Amino acid sequence: MDAKALTEETYHLILIMKKITLLSLLAVVACQSPTNEAEPNATAFALDNLDTNAAACEDFFQYTSGGWREANPIPETEVRWGEFNKLAEANKQKIKVLFEEVTKGSYEKGSDEQLIGDLVTSGMDSTSRNERGTAELSSYLEEVDQVVSLEELFALMARNKFAGISGPISVYVSTDAKNSNAHALYVGQSGIGLPDRDYYLKSDEESAQLQQKYRDHISAMGDLLESPIDAQEIYELEYALASAMKSRVEMRDADARYNLMTQVDWQNLAPSLPIEAFMAELSLFASGPELATEEVVNSSPEFYSRLELVLATFDLAVWKDYHKWHIIKGASSALNDALEIQDFEFYQKTLNGKPKMNPRWKRVQGSTGMLGQQVGHLYVKRFFSEESKAEVEQMVENLREAFRGRIDQLNWMTPETKVKARKKLDAFTYKIGYPDTWKDISDLEISKDSYFANMKEMQHYFTKENLQKLDQPVDKSEWGMGAHIVNAYYNPLNNEVVFPAGILQPPFYNPDADAAINYGAIGGVIGHEFSHGFDDQGSKYGPDGNLENWWTDQDKSQFDSLTERLASQYDAYEVLPDVHVNGHLTLGENIADLGGLTLAYYAYQNYKSTKEVAPVDGFTDDQRVFLGWAQVWQSNAREEYLKNQVTTDPHSPAQFRVSGPVSNMPEFREAFGCESGNNLKEEGTEIIIW
Ligand SMILES: [Zn+2]
Structure with a gap:
């Protein structure tokens, strides 16, 4: 809902x-x-x-x-x-009860119980998480420091896509909207930290105050990492990205979103954008360094045309700070309490009016979404009736x-x-209810040790899984939601309605x-x-x-x-x-x-x-x-x-x-x-x- x-x-x-x-x-x-x-x-x-x-x-x-x-x-x-x-x-x-059970038992490696139990154990271990602090993020930030060109930075952004870090280029594989039995490579607009481009574009007093609070939040997060980043410059870059974006209403238009083009055509929209460097890192191919497709479906060519000017406006140092900010933001719920609290203060309290943070068990449960199929499996075994x-x-x-x-x-x-x-x-x-067959992800590596490492491992696993679908047929039996979720959806590409057990x-x-x-x-x-x-x-x-x-x-x-x-x-x-x-x-x-x-x-x-x-x-x-x-x-x-x-x-x-x-x-x-x-x-x- x-x-x-x-x-x-x-x-x-x-x-x-x-x-x-x-x-x-x-x-x-x-x-x-x-x-x-x-x-x-x-x-x-x-x-x-x-x-x-x-x-x-x-x-x-x-x-x-x-x-x-x-x-x-x-x-x-x-x-x-x-x-x-x-x-x-x-x-x-x-x-919560199911999770408490699987964190106590001993299970076969790769089983639903092991994956969920160890993930939850690592998330609930506040002592280790606070002792480690933000140290596990350091190598990511140092990598950005070493970058000397925009090409290198976009190549790094592509590698960090596997760590769940977003940037201006959004790429993913999904059903081809004009051939629903096959997959297509989609590219689109992304890369801002506020919930919508309108948050940047409005100039009334209340919006201006919110924009200032966002800049303050960026600074505060940089301080927590002891990684000075220029919030004003980052904001201006994001403002430029927001200005280049199509509106949410425009993005609803399914016809306008379907623009099949070659990689060359895509490149011509933004000649300075290091598309080749970015795409080369994605390994969109089972075998070899070539793209499995030379075509992409571009949902926002307008964004890429306007990106050319954005690229000309900001120098490398700003782009590097911008990427650091998104690395920090992407890790905010996976490290220590200080970072999580600061993130809550802005994204939940300021933006949504929530006075109080959820307890840890609920926050950790929220982060098990990537294992939605496995959580759903445990859930229906216990709580769903065939009747x-x-x-x-x-x-x-x-x-x-x-x-x-x-x-x-x-x-x-x-x-x-x-x-x-x-x-x-x-x-x-x-x-209705739950999938007929449960997906095997037993080769996913999850341990009780580091919550942050587990989150990165899952991002990598599922991002790779998504991109590798490109040359595979569409599996129409796949579910887009865990069986425990209280929700439902219509998928126009399968012409199906789906009602999970939840x-x-x-x-x-x-x-x-x-x-x-x-x-x-x-x-x-x-x-x-x-x-x-x-x-x-x-x-x-x-x-x-x-x-x-x-x-x-x-x-x-x-x-x-x-x-x-x-x-x-x-x-x-x-x-x-x-x-x-x-x-x-x-x-x-x-x-x-x-x-x-x-x-x-x-x-x-x-x-x-x-x-x-x-x-x-x-x-x-x-x-x-x-x-x-x-x-x-x-x-x-x-x-x-x-x-x-x-x-x-x-x-x-x-x-x-x-x-x-x-x-x-x-x-x-x-x-x-x-x-x-x-x-x-x-x-x-x-x-x-x-
Ligand atoms: Zn609806």
Whole structure:
């Protein structure tokens, strides 16, 4: 469901996810035949959560979560807190127990238990970590000192890519968006230390203060390493990189991101950029020093064109300081307490408003993301029931059937395009729970000794694994997320929806709840992921996961005008005084929320068919579909976090994930008997996309 879960995933996963442009968050489970239909459990939706002073038709978010929000203040170690986070927290507690077990036992080298146990042991060993201090980073910084040319520096940056250190050139292997059975080498824009280019480009007073705090942070980190670096110069270089970047909204455009070019064409964009020196270090080839491909897919040619000027503006000394800063930044959670605290002070407290650092066990657990497959394996062995897998499978098919019905009745789409949409919908595959086969990484070297060395070893292992895929066929059975993760995604390149075991629990799927609640919650999430295949970007991919146009011009233009109206609606939403949702950044997610809740509603209608369902706690079953969706989004958030979210997160803040979709649903108006309401569109003006 959101960016937070993603950041806890590993570097390796992030590489994959970058390609999953619509990766979503959310999702999950379902219920085919809720068990206690006759006597639903009252806690399926607790009435205490309501704010009965608010009216459902006026402010459905406040109405459904006002009581919850009063009773659930944000813990000091969190930036936002909701039902979603509570589930994620419960999962962390379960994994904590698993980790405590594997750190105590003795296991075969290379087994999941050995890898995780030794990694966690090294991370929890605060005595050794503090004794070593920052000494293990010294050789990295000394290497930079010895560099005498830009060519050498970029070659070093490429070698340090294997240590997880980022720079201006982003390179990774992923499925070729125009040939989904093969891999392509992608290059893109990167290399800034603030979360988005907009943090550099804004000039209001609050932004200027934040920029100063960032420079102070760079200096403080340099001081801790006893490695003087010029924060002002580094900032100016990053500012120039940020200015060269395309915006997040521009980067969402799947067509604009696909620019197949030769390495020579790439070089011509930035003649002074040492591309050859950089690429030569990457060993993108199983055998020999030549690139396995001479072509790259460049997601931001604009960035490389503008980089030429950046290269001419800054001298080698600044570039060297810049790279040192990123070496230090990349190691901030793997060395001593002093570094970790300083990093927390800026990235968590200042940028996101988090008052207090998480305990060590949670920080170390967060750093096991690169072993996500192995953690997921331990998790499902202990905590996942095959029964829920079967139930969710049935729910997914019910949602697909509802989507077929929606496509058939659309009045804005011609029969010709409907046939194509159906074809894509029928081709959707799904993964539920956990992978059929578990990946063997028993040759990974992890020991109880050095946490820092373990982190570098994993970065190296998974970066190499990613690059070596270039000349291998695509393994469509691969998972982009650990099975324990409370999240879900749609991958347009596989045309698949994926629901890990972690999210198949309340509030998403509650076996004790009435069917209407489960359809609104889990059903809404499944519908959300399906709808990503038909959002403004997902709809550019065909049934086989290739970027190809299956629309007539007329239908495409109808679709675009509907989605533009939705973008305008969300642009008007005010999160804080003068802070608005970015309707184009969040467009894909907002289409998926609207589509998801609509599909959930109709899947429920199919499910109950002609049965009469008695009200529960005074709410009709149709009303409870909407309560189920709203319950997932009950939450509080810190102001700093919200400001960060609207700049960087493709998901709208929780309140608009509730009020946005219901405002466009005549089905909601009817269920609650609304004649009018602040949150509702005038009758007949609703934006109905799917
Ligand atoms: Zn999504």
